[in-house]
Amino acid sequence: MTTVNWQSLADKSLAGLVLSRDEALAVLTAPDDQLLDQLAAAYRVRRATWGNRVRLHFLLNAQSGLCPEDCNYCSQSKISAAEIEKYPMLAQEKILEAADRAAALKAGTLCMVISGRTPGDTVFGKVLDAVKAVRAKHDLKICACLGLLNEEQVLRLKEAGVETVNHNLNTSANYTPEIVSTHTFEDRVNTVEAVKAAGMKTCSGGILGMGESDDDVIDLALSLRDLDVKSVPVNFLIPVPGTSFEGRNELDPRRCLRILVLYRLLLPTQEIRISGGREVHLRSMQVMGLYPANSIFVGDYLTTQGQTARDDLRMIEDAGFVLETPDGEPLEGDPFAGVPESYPRAPLPLVEV
Template sequence: MNNVLEFIRECQENVFSGIGITSQDAEKLFNIPDENVPDLAKAANQITRDFNGKKVDVEQLNNIKKNACSEDCSFCGQSAFFDTGIETYQLPSAEEVVIKAKKAKDEGAESYCLVAAWREPSTRDFDKVCNIIKEINDKVGINVECSLGFLTPEQAKKLKELNVKRYNHNLETSKSKFSEICTTHTYDDRLKTLQIVRNAGLELCTGGIIGLGETRKQRIELANELAALYPEEVTINILVPVPGTPLELQVKLENSEIVRMFSVIRFLLPESVIKISGGRETNLTDSGEQLLQSGANGIITSGYLTMGGNESEKDFNMIKKIGLEA
């Protein structure tokens, strides 16, 4: 046990000194004994506080185009391949989105992310989204983020011109697992869009979903793949099985495995926002208190793409309760 604690401290010191840890170090941290997971979490929390202070990044989402997506991602209730009974709607008016963005800002959200369920935006839909962004900029004044699928370089450049702060495009899972999760596009397709986003000067948000039936080794693989991209934000979802999808009977991850993921990512990416995303209310008994003290420093509040979440007031109270700030 002393050797394990020594190794955790050594890795922590390497992070503090700017040396960082290697992918091999990350694998060793991920595989420490269960009894040392609290020590790992404590060290990750100290890294978070040192690099990021007490601030928790609070975000709200707006699923502006819902369901009937052409891709077959096996976890997703919005795929046209699966009968999940989720309602379908197309892009709303800019006025409708502005009302919701104002509400998000009034409730204390720092950023507002526009998400659309499609492979990529058509020219017509992209123009509509750009108009929505302009209206939010003019009438609300909140950081706008987008998750619109695959982008062309021209589209990414346009989003940058509209002062979109950050673009989300998740890896979803590790490269070795990806073909089991999706067959309608490839892992490399996703990396290509991330590079397009980077080249346009947008901040990068990327992450994935844990609990898809992947091995711990594949979670380590994903963590190292994310670290290689050095995104400004990492968003980690915890699977909520959706009836009608191939993963509807997937067994929940152990809490210790979730803590390992968030903690090790913090060692790898000390300066990034690490956000607890979909699934925290259903997979965690404390809605994220433990993870916000184990490496995470961001949450999504007030619901997700196809399911509800905590009211923002409850989340802000939770953040305050554990001595953090939003």
């Protein structure tokens, strides 16, 4: 196999040029002995926009389960038999408690998620009220993930104080019918376009390890680039028992890192966040993901457990990275100040990898 000059790909990325299909495939199929060189090239691109800063997000599952969609990967889907907590929209008091925890853990953004296809009027009104209450109490940015939305709903979120709306494309247009039948790829694109039309920050990414091809991995990244998405969460499938994809174990740490390298080279200025599956699939190599990516979730995920916040902060500090404030500046002072030793955890599914 011909050795690729990874730094030349970094030069191309920094110049705003799109990698060719062959170059993108080369990133995903490179031998392991080139991984460090790939990470070095990706870090050069990351550093040009984000320096050595790491942005923290805190995820709140404000409504769990009860979803009419049939997404094969999801433990909250109507076809899932996963043993998870199921509950309607949390009371505002509980949402404020989560916001308190997010602020204590040095997160700059509270990501408020509800399960379901699209919010009904009552739930949507509760979301708006909760956003206003959080913004009144904390200097936290708010990202809302509420399912399919139209431009009017997005504008109301903006007026309430939401800065970003998340709606993941999840996979390529070609592979979408393999993971869900209750909505289309175009449905998801339309929601992202509605967010853009409202002048709000777009957050959209995907889930890797669902059986997609290398071309699907590339096509998802190119779709996100075409949509000019600003924040890109990269999830690695956790094959939760009880879901349709519980037997899919296609990932290893090196594959995950090569995907992150590719996404940095194709999305040079975007915030790239290592999201669900970080601890399960990167394992002892988690910190290496911060060389292409510049953001992580701190704490737990929607229905699965992450590592402790103190472990995350120690990992960031040990590698010479610094936390970022909500304003995008390096955090000054002790990053551990006020961070609790422990807090209530989400259930950790028993997943064999």
